[in-house]
Amino acid sequence: MLAIYDETRLRKRLLSILRQNSEAFQLYYDTYGYTPIEPLIEYLHTxxxxxFVNRHDLRQVVEYDPERSIEWDGGELIRATYGFLPTVAKSRRTKMVPPDVLYYGTHRRLLKQVLTGGLLPIASEYVQLAARPEHIGKPIGTLHLVTVNASAAYEAGICxxxxxxxxxxxxxxxxxYLQVYTD
Known part of the structure; x- marks a missing residue:
């Protein structure tokens, strides 16, 4: 169990990461600000x-957060409940031809919506995609992956x-341009 001081310090660090108040664009975030737990813990270790932060420490921070500023779905995804700022500085954007296939991660409750309605930049200016499935996380529990036919989408005029x-x-x-990811 974390001491109150350590819990508060970890909560502040988590909120900064989950709100993306950093130039270090290290983690994958879906349209609603969720990021997978395992890559988050790996990033925290750096x-x-x-x-030595682990899942138990994260759960403690979420459970004892007086402001309920962090939400964990109980499975593989976590997010800040407000203040998610996923836009990236214009100077860091480079328009380009994408790889043939990219990947998108989403909560299992949203999978049907994504597959029928497409990917929409709801909480941000853009949709975030990953070059490889492992850059998002393992599709277990509540995390599901979608394969994006990026080359065909690009040919159709999507930037x-x-x-x-x-x-x-x-x-x-x-x-x-989307389909459920299969290994």
Whole structure:
């Protein structure tokens, strides 16, 4: 169990990461601000003072948060309940031809909606996509992955921007370019 001081410090760090108040664009976020737990923990391990943070510590922070500013779906996804700012500085966007296939992660409750309505930049200016499934996380529990036919979408006029080594942003992507990810 974390001491109150450590819990407060970890909560502040988590909120900063989950609200993306950083130039380090390290994690995958879906349209609603959810990010998978395992890559988040791996990222936290790279930060000073967080080398031993685990799922139990995160659960403690969420459960004892007096402001309920962090939401965990009880499975594989976590997000800030407000203040999600997924837009990336214009200087960091590079319009480009995407790889043939990109990936999108979403909560299992939203999978049908995504597959019928497409990917929409609801809480941000763009849809965030990953170059490889492992850059999002393992599709277990509440996390489901969608394969995006990015080359066909690009040919149809949808713009893509590379952001960092592993992630891409795009305009809305119609459902016709999406399918459920299968290993």
């Amino acid at each position: 930060l000073k003072g967080c080398a 893509f921007y590379q952001v960092g080594d592993h992630y891409y942003l795009s305009d809305a992507i119609p459902a016709s």
